[in-house]
Amino acid sequence: MPKQKTxxxxxxxxxxxxxxxxxxxxxxxxxNLEVKASKRKARLNQDKVVSAPDAKVIKKLLGH
Structure with a gap:
């Protein structure tokens, strides 16, 4: 069977x-960044860790 593509x-x-x-x-x-507060933009600009159930699906898609 062929390999699964990423x-x-x-x-x-x-x-x-x-x-x-x-x-x-x-x-x-x-x-719409001019509408948002600096505090909110700083928070949104950070990376977020994906929840465990979603991570399982994403790992399959990435081939891990």
């Missing part, structure tokens, strides 16, 4: 940490 969209959106957790960029930093 999902191209997922490899652009997610990064795997050294401990095996999956990080993603939070939504909400693309537009």
């Amino acid at each position: 999902h191209s969209g997922s490899k652009k959106r997610f990064k795997i940490t050294g401990t095996g957790k999956i990080k993603k960029q939070q939504a909400g930093m693309r537009h």
Whole structure:
């Protein structure tokens, strides 16, 4: 059986940490930034760790 290909969209959106957790960029930093408070923009700009049930699916897509 052939190897499973890595999902191209997922490899652009997610990064795997050294401990095996999956990080993603939070939504909400693309537009309307002048409306948002500096505090909110700083929070949204941080990477977030994906929840365990979602991480299981993402790891499959990434081929891990």
